[in-house]
């Protein structure tokens with residue numbers, strides 16, 4: 001017999017790696033190819049395994065845990081269908097640059113390529129939607145591969161990494177030693193921005209007459225809020241946060257002009273379009289943010305772009321001053337320069353008169369009050385629900401959303417003052433993330449208020465997770481804005497398809513109150529505007545603090561999201577209201 | 581414009597598919613792509629011939645650099661370089677063609693590496709455009725089969741791509 005002193009199984013090695021990485025939660029679902037790993041999970045108690053009801057939700061929940069905390073999220077799925085069920089979750093995280101490690105079981109090494117039961121080429125299938133992936137072929141590679149996976153996922157521009165592990169390898173024996181660090185000659189993310197470029201940018205910013213700061217998801221992921229606030233306040237510039245960047249700068253601050261883009265505010269879009277120096281920070285000139293690139297082009301505008309990913313720079317829009325580096329490091333350097341070397345230069349800079357005139361212009365745009373809506377006594381306006389939600393939770397909640405009109409209303413009307421509080425799928429636009437995102441956030445912060453703003457279409461895409469929420473006693477509050485339509489689809493059909501509402505009515509809805517109750521949760525039906533506030537207060541009261549509450553708000557079925565920049569149009573070509 | 585991009589990447593399974601997948605996913609052109617291990621067996625060297633506007637080429641280089649397995653990328657067109665490609669052509673060598681083919685082969689400094697009753701196989705190296713010129717010079721009906729390796733490129737003089 002072979003000497004196995006000091007040796008453990010491949011499965012145990014996987015678990016030890018997760019422990020070494022201080023993983024707190026492993027979101028997963030068992031199956032044949034990962035049974036060895038599940039056996040090793042059974043024998044450990046350092047981290048908690050969260051059994052979801054569908055692998056897609058495992059990855060979303062891990063993703064949300066990461067969005068809320070900044071740590072790497074971890075999920076475990078079996079081979080074949082388990083692996084393919086995880087794809088939407090992985091692609092969602094990839095599009096929003098969320099650091100994840102997804103471990104998938106694979107059929108035993110000798111069976112690979114044999115069309116074995118539950119075999120799928122996971123490395124091949126995930127290649128276009130991961131930052132990197134690995135197929136482990138030797139038990140001796142598990143520890144270094146896992147170390148690399150966490151390192152790659154969390155550094156540079158973050159993203160999901162898949163580690164595919166054949167079943168036979170998890171049953172073999174080897175010694176375990178976790179590497180202290182990794183070095184990869186092919187992967188060396190840049191941290192510090194180029195000093196010359198930073199100075200050049202700062203000079204331009206100080207000379208600007210109509211400056212505008214446009215920060216995105218990268219500013220949230222790069223944890224640079226403190227530096228961003230310091231810089232923005234000190235310079236007195238207007239600032240907008242993209243859908244992914246909300247909370248990066250406090251929304252209740254007067255320098256904040258709202259979100260830009262397709263459903264951004266009039267003032268944010270007009271400022272983006274008409275500024276003379278645009279400072280993009282961890283944002284990527286996405287089509288939903290700047291609309292038509294040709295229309296966006298403005299020869300009188302200089303663009304400074306700070307981003308950790310060189311390939312994000314000058315991709316859609318040509319940039320004048322690129323700065324490749326970690327946003328936190330670059331902004332810190334800018335702030336230091338303003339206090340030090342640039343101190344003399346900052347005298348009378350930025351030009352107070354010009355800035356005042358610019359703000360006057362912005363206030364004029366702001367006075368359009370583009371987010372106003374007509375309140376009703378009869379029917380609940382979705383915007384009103386979000387406003388009240390903000391009040392009742394004092395703006396402190398973690399808010400997750402699905403995809404559709406409700407997502408835009410949540411983004412527009414919930415004023416996020418802190419980063420990592422707003423969790424949504426901006427890049428891939430995945431309906432179904434809302435509930436699993438709430439699970440990840442609530443597990444990360446058990447005492448926090450977590451609200452899932454959703455639509456009756458989206459919530460049904462991962463409704464099975466009501467069961468997981470019961471098992472893990474997650475006191476999430478679901479805010480269902482139930483308009484009986486796939487609202488965002490209906491809105492496009494109304495505007496661009498001559499009111500032909502093709503397949504956008506959500507027929508045969510369940511009784512959501514009974515459905516929630518059948519899982520042992522609290523269900524509420526809210527039909528009148530006058531009941532909105534009291535219902536929300538009740539749901540968030542100490543009495544229901546420990547309970548999962550499903551709030552079914554019957555909202556105005558015909559309400560639309562405004563302002564709107566129609567697809568392919570320019571930022572200043574917004575539709576502001578129904579009358580237009 | 582046509583660009584020749586050289587890159588060094590970890591000699592791992594699937595490395596080639598990462599590059600090929602990148603080009604197809606982002607709709608970049610690939611004219612040819614060659615890959616083989618280098619003197620350091622842990623590294624593969626790849627030569628990609630592509631075309632696109634300067635912006636597209638810039639994105640291609642950035643996206644290639646972003647691949648975790650890629651160690652170094654060099655746009656050979658940024659400096660002076662040499663390009664070589666190998667082609668094997670099987671041509672008819674009957675009747676009038678028999679002398680004609682030998683003559684053309686000599687003019688282009690090719691070599692006949694296989695002789696059969698009715699055909700020659702000619703080996704030719706050079707830049708892609710030289711190989712194109714050779715094919716154009718031949719009577720089309722005489723060409724039985726062609727196979728090309730795709731270009732390999734290397735910088736001139738001190739331009740060295742190495743880890």
Ligand SMILES: Cc1ncc(C[n+]2csc(CCOP(=O)(O)OP(=O)(O)O)c2C)c(N)n1
Pocket residue numbers: 402403404405406407429430431432454455456457458459481483485486487488489
């Ligand atoms: C998985 C998925 N399928 C389809 C879509 C396209 N889509 C975008 S919004 C939307 C409607 C969402 O309806 P609902 O969840 O009821 O929200 P509402 O817009 O009514 O607020 C659809 C179908 C999507 N984003 N994701």
